[in-house]
Amino acid sequence: MSIKMRLLLSYLAMTFIPIVLFALIAATLASVYLKDLAGTGDREGMPAFWETSNKRDELIAGVKFMAQADPGRFTDSGFLKKTDEQLNELQAGLVVIINKEITYTSPYVDSTDLYNQLQKAQTNPDSNGWNDPKINDRFTMVKYDIIFSDHRTGTVYVLSDLMMFIKNFKKLFPLLILSLLIVIGLTNGILTYLVSRSLIKPLYALKHAASQIEDGDLGHEVNLNRKDEIGELGAAFEAMRVRLNESIRMQLQYEENRKELISNISHDLKTPITGIKACVEGIQDGIADTGPKRDKYVGMIAKKTEEMDQLIDELFLFSKLDLNRLPFNLEPTDLAAYLHDCVEELRLEPRMAGISVMFKFAGDGPVQVTADREKLRRVVMNIINNSLKYMDKAQKELRIELIDGQEEATVSIQDNGSGIEGAALPHIFERFYRAEPSRSTATGGSGLGLAIVKQIVEGQGGHVGAKSRIGEGTVIYFTLRKTGYGGEQL
Template sequence: MKLKTRIIISFFIIVLEPLIFTGLAFWAFSQYQFKAIEKQYGIENPTYQSLSNTAELVNNLTNEQAQLIQQVADVEPERFENIQYLTELNKELESMYSYLLVCEDRRIIYYGCEDYPSELVKKLAKVPEFTMGTSDGMYLGGKVQALVKRVDFHTDEVQEGSVFIVSNILETLPQIEELFQNMLVAVIIILSTTALGLTWWIYRGVISPLDKLRTATRRIKEGNLDFSISAEGVSEIAELCQDFEDMRQRLKENAEEKIEFDRESKELISNISHDLKTPITAVKGYVEGIMDGVANTPEKMERYIKTIYNKANEMDRLINELTFYSKMDTNKIPYTFNKISVTEFFDDCAEDLKMELDSKNVEFSYSNYVEPEVLVIADAEQIKRVVNNIVSNSLKYTSADKTRRINLRVKDVGDFIQVEIEDNGKGIAAKDLPNIFDRFYRTDSSRNSSKGGSGIGLSIVKKIMEDHGGKVWATSKENIGTVMYFVLRKYQEVPVNE
């Protein structure tokens, strides 16, 4: 759910839920009070108007006392001169929020209110004479908010006597008080429940995921990337959590790549240092021999100089390999692509290889099965580097105890030309074969000076072939030999529509 949608729903919940549940609570409590009013005040089928009309309730409440007073007025009017009787009757009326007021010949002889009701007396004096039934009363407004019932009586000594039942209609009845109390408690409960529910809902959808993001941020700040964060909460925050998790994974990958890069760089420096040390030591030894006069014949001098030259070439090759490796990592290899005749290129390449391998007592054979007109688009220098690296790698793992052989074959395989370089070395184990083109990977767990090499030769081969749109792979049998393959797409003229 989107945050915007959740906010809109929260707004309607805040507004509507309290109203709905308050309305239901009011209906339930009022129904209960209706039954209480009907039982206590004798009002049949009371309505909501009955709750607000205190006069109606009080009027019904004093009906029984009004009837009793009427009976006394008809039978024993002299009792109204008995103060004790009036006091007892007034006590009964007090529980009904009413009191007595007795007049004889327009003179008040008894009043049941603590404060003298002067305003009421003035009000009654201005009202014309009226005789009320036992169930009706007269409402007096203004400053005096009261309901008055009047019963007239006559005795031998009293010409005009009246008994007034005065009811205070401003007094809140207990049923209404209870209803207000219940509604107040209900509203507090409803608002508290709504607030707690919305708080939990928003916390679960917004605050909780943000807390997890803050914790994750702190972990990353401390360098800890070994954790995960799940996408949860509203859709915007869930998307943020997912983006954060993607960022964490990327940072972890970068950190791991950096560690691996640092390890590879240290290994490369160690390898290059080791490989440079051997030829440099040899060069220094032969130069010192020349300086000390050990090469005292033209033949010895020529052999020393030739050895120094070969060692210098070996160091140059190692430095070139290191330079190429640095460019390979930054994708800044300077390719120069041209149309190349497959036959001419590999004939020249085979001639150079034969001269080099003959000097190392390695048998070499070359077979070309490609038509002379076949062309490829390639960088001749880099393809030659591929061939030299493969041959160099083959020689490292070919024992000098037996006759070493290198076979170069060039074949036409449809849209591609396929180059095969075969040796009769010790071969590569099946478990190692998928990894031989990885940087610094060696099938030997230990490295020695007889093998040499920086460990990046075949990874350079793979990179060059990929940049040429080709591929490289190998097959091998242990103690028999290895065949390295690489393919290049043929150059084909695209016909122009006239």
């Protein structure tokens, strides 16, 4: 449920729940404070004071009937007393006036100057919101004129006690106001607490996670298990944490790799420098005292210098590739013709003497890819140089094969060397990785050759891979996107 819907429902609940609770409380209080006006009440579902009012109306109707049908009964003291007692039970009383003289007054309504008050109420009625005229602060009245058989006239008054209702309502009203305030306060307080708790608790979780990240602890997962806006915020926060954790992990890995690079480069540079230093000292000490010896020492210095130059060039190239600062000069290239020319040049190189170099391509037409020709040659030569280091057979072979796929072309370079262990094979393209570090002194290299291959190929939209069997050799392959299938059309 969204926060917007949750807040809307809470506003509706804050409106309707207090109304319902107040109605129940008001009904309960009314039944408690008004029950004295009617005793127990016999009519099911009817409040007590309504029953009292109805009984009194019935009795007053009986008085009216007797005033019209048998007015002489109002001179009978027994009848008047009995009727008055019944009215007294219902908070009312009877007053009879004959020939402007009060002949009967109920003890319930006995009051001084009652006659004048009754006359005044008749001439200047003030109902004060009630249906019957009010004669003072306590009573309202109904009157019925009577005519006796001897032509005397009179009036029958039924006075109803107003104060009983007013007193109870005066007690009830403050309680109703207090209960309304309590209901509104409790309802709004509880709902506000529940809604705010559902919002504040996950925010505190996010705050705690942010504090942990600030302290450098990125290992704790942020999982709010919500499907609202805060849940989306938590998911975004968790994604940020994961990416930040991964970024820091990669940064630490890069730092470790760079430390390893410095160590490897220092080691690999020290070897030729030590050789150069030994040759120079030999010349200075007069050990190379003949022309052939001096030529030999100078040749060794030149060879070691070339090794250092190649090592530095390789490091410089990898640094540019690693920082994405080396531009690619992509152009349309017939990969089949390009590889054919590379194989022909390899066969002419002196270092390839005694090595069988074969090229296989099942097609008979051009294979158009978009590639950087110079860097593509670096890829091929790095793979071949890596293969040459580990050829241990008497008959050394290199097989270069081109496979023309529908969307990409695959180039594989296979040797018949010693092969690579299965556990090491997935890592040979990683930066500075060496499957057998112990061989580095004998074979040379910084461990960057295949990492450079991976960087160049992926920079042109391809990918690399390797397969190997111990004792049989290794196949290293790479792919390039064909023009029109993701390769750049120039």
